[in-house]
């Protein structure tokens with residue numbers, strides 16, 4: 001099963017397995033990763049699942065959609081070129097080894 005590493009704002013790294021087809025947000029909530037809230041349940045409507053994609057097969061990431069693009073302007077922590085909504089990142093085998101960093105705050 002593909003794996004994703006989450007790096008907390010305290011630099012603690014946690015690697016979890018994410019089933020193909022599941023979103024990173026769902027997997028993080030399931031694994032009790034601190035720093036992902038996912039208040040809207042994954043409908044790209046809250047921006048509390050913001051992550052910074054640090055490394056991995058970046059070409060395999062889906063493009064930022066129209067709704068995601070709008071919500072990324074509403075993140076609590078600074079938006080950068082690495083910003084994504086983890087509820088819009090659905091796991092594929094090609095994304096195995098992805099590393100994402102959690103922002104200092106989601107609310």
Ligand code: FES
Pocket residue numbers: 025037038039040041042043044045046047048049050071085086087088
């Ligand atoms: S869970 Fe709400 S925008 Fe991702």
